[in-house]
Amino acid sequence: MARPAIQQPIRPAGNAHAASLDMATFRELARLVDESCGIVLTDAKRVMLETRLRRRLAANGMDDFRAYLALLRAPEAKAGELQAFTDCVVTNETSFFREPPHFEYLTPDMLKRLAEGGRDRSLRIWSAASSSGQEAYSLAMIADDASGGGQSFPWSVTATDISVRMLNAVREGVYGADATRSVPARLRAKYLTPVGHGADQQMSVTPDLRRNVRLGQINLMHGEYRPGQVMDMIFCRNVLIYFQPDVQLAVIGKLLRHLRPGGLLFLGHAESIRSTRLPLRLIRSNIYERVE
Ligand SMILES: C[S@@+](CC[C@H](N)C(=O)[O-])C[C@H]1O[C@@H](n2cnc3c(N)ncnc32)[C@H](O)[C@@H]1O
Structure with a gap:
């Protein structure tokens, strides 16, 4: 999978003198x-889009x-x-171990079973709208921990997003200490290293963990996805x-082409699948198993 080009950081200053965004232009931008x-x-x-x-107006x-x-x-x-416009309009809110019940479900035994269920007994996980990487690295931590650093089963996490700016943040793997x-304290001590001191202190993901996290740009809206592997778990x-309901269904249908039977699909707490035609079985709140 091609790595996205490094993008120049967006200048924080806005253009205070810019005219306001009228409704007709807003609708065309929307x-x-x-x-x-x-x-x-x-x-x-x-107003959110205008702000x-x-x-981008200032930058141009x-x-x-x-x-x-x-x-x-x-x-x-x-x-x-x-691309810069897209980077600007997407909402990137995320956190480590977000929606804890999903991570509680993924016990070391469960991860081992998922790895054993695949063709080559390795665990392949895809974070399909990874934002700045907290989801992908949370998954990497539990996979690495459960596998004894890859000794009992190899693992990999693929992190993809539409936003190049977010993918650059994943690649960097450095987060504010608060974030x-x-x-969990044990995993923090094992996989995050402090950088700097005091109020400016940040935490850097260890190089060993980062090595097993692959990056790529995938727009869920367009074309076929090429995550490069058949997955045991997809987090979307x-x-x-x-998205509109018809787009949601199309996206799930395309994601399933990359999930093996018996693999798990995780959706967000406010997202659920209403179609009964998809080969999915609900096993827990917003956790689905691919059944065929
Ligand atoms: C709210 S964040 C969710 C991050 C993470 N999955 C989580 O639950 O914490 C939504 C992410 O979806 C990405 N996104 C928005 N539209 C997308 C698209 N069409 N294809 C791929 N990613 C998209 C955004 O860039 C953003 O990083």
Whole structure:
């Protein structure tokens, strides 16, 4: 899987002098968001979009949202700015060991059984909208811990997201000390190393753990996914909620092509599957097993 290009950090300063975002231009930008990443922005999100896009206007030396829309539509400028635009509009909220019941379900015995159920007795996990990596590294920690550092079964985690900015954060693997408080103390001591001191202290994921976490850019909205492996577990949490119901079903259908029978699909707490036509059995709240 190709690694995404490193992107320049977005300048934090907005353009205070930019005109406001009128409703007609907002709706055209919202349509672009829907087309590029499947996220539906209702009219109530106009101010949120205006605030977030001011940085992009400033970065492009513009003070007019109409001109920015024209830039996104211009074929020559489109690809680069469209990625920056996408990075700006997606919601990246995440945390380590988010939704603890999912991690409580994944006991060392369960992980071992999942590894043994696959073709080559290794455990393959995909975090399919990984944001900045807390989900992927939480999974890596429990897999590495349960396998005795890969001695009893090899494991790998694949972290993908639409946002290059988020994938760069996963690659860096450095988090504010506060963000790591939800990591169980034993795993924190084993897999996170303090960097710096006092209020500026950050925690860095150990190189050994990072080595088994692969990265790639996958837009769940478009085309076939190529995660590179058949998975034992897929985490696709807190992203489907932004999509229309028909898109949600299409995404789940495509994810299932990469999940082995007997493998597990995890969705977010507010996401559930209503279709009875998918080969899935609900085994716990928002945990599904692929049945065939
Ligand atoms: C709210 S975060 C969820 C992160 C993590 N799964 C969790 O539950 O903590 C949603 C993530 O979905 C990503 N995303 C949004 N649209 C996407 C798309 N079309 N394809 C892939 N990722 C997408 C965003 O970039 C963001 O990182």
